[in-house]
Amino acid sequence: MPELTLYVEDQWVSPWVMHAMAALEEKKLPYVVEPVTLPVAGELRAELLDRAGLAKVPLLRHRDHWCTESLAISEYVAETFPAPAYARLFPANLAERARARQVMHWLRTDLFALRAERPTSGFLGEAPAPVTAPLSAEARAQADTLVRVAGQFVAPERTTLFAEWCIADVDLALALRRLVASGEPVPAHLAAYVEATWARPCMQRFLARGARA
Ligand SMILES: N[C@@H](CCC(=O)N[C@@H](CS)C(=O)NCC(=O)O)C(=O)O
Structure with a gap:
């Protein structure tokens, strides 16, 4: 049995x-990566509900610990495999760590119209189909x-939120990619930020x- 298994959705x-x-x-x-078809059904659903409470992905299994919610997973991974033996996910500086958490919580609980009108299927998955229909006033x-906000927090000369990369860069770059992929105007330094984050080995x-790879 592998120590770590990440359940992911197969699209x-x-x-x-x-x-x-x-x-x-x-x-x-x-x-180990375990792709599942959503909604999870059958015996696997029963097992995930029993072990993790929710049959959602991402779901991380580490030995007999099963956990959903991406932020809970990254915090668990950060604390179970801490720096300096392992690379940092969250900034060491407390103010920067709070800022990273602010950005990550905000991106999970807001921007719903934009997320609906610029879905990730426009630039991720097997056959990305960019959506270019005009944004509604709310999504605009x-x-x-x-x-x-991204322009305020990502300095023009940087391709990371802070001096060092952190896990919030993944989420912020992903949110901006919704715009870049559909040809929405984005300041050049934020477009460069998205590209640099996309090129990072952890994304591959x-x-x-x-x-x-
Ligand atoms: N807030 C959760 C969102 C997870 C989520 O919504 N997962 C979706 C796929 S993107 C899912 O598993 N849906 C299946 C379901 O709810 O049954 C996180 O950050 O992990």
Whole structure:
């Protein structure tokens, strides 16, 4: 039985799976990827409900600990495999760590119109189909907020939120990619931020839909 198993959805369009996988990759941990079709059904559903309470992905199994929610997973991985023996996921500086958490919680609980109108299937998965229909007024306002906040927190000369990469960069770059992929105007330094984050090795396994580079 492998020590670590990450259950993922088999369409490879989940930003939350991307987040959890980036955490494991950044820590350079060996793990097994278990793709599942959503909604999880049958015996597997019963097992996941029994072990983790929810049959959602990402779901990390570490020995007899089963856990869903991408942020819970990355925090568990960060604390179970801490720096300096393993790479850092969260900033060491407490103010920066709080900022990273602010960004990650915000991106999980807001921007719903933008997320609906610029789905990740536009740029992730087997056959990405960019959506270019005009944004509704609500989604436009959310896109403007996203660009304003990202521009405030990512300095023009940087391709990371802070001096060092952190796990919040995955989420912020993913959110901005919704705009970049559909041709929405984004300041050049934020477009460069998205590209640099996308090129980071921790993203490669997800972007290759589970294949090892
Ligand atoms: N807030 C969760 C979101 C997880 C989530 O919504 N997962 C979706 C796939 S992207 C899922 O498993 N849906 C199946 C279901 O709810 O039955 C996280 O951060 O992990």
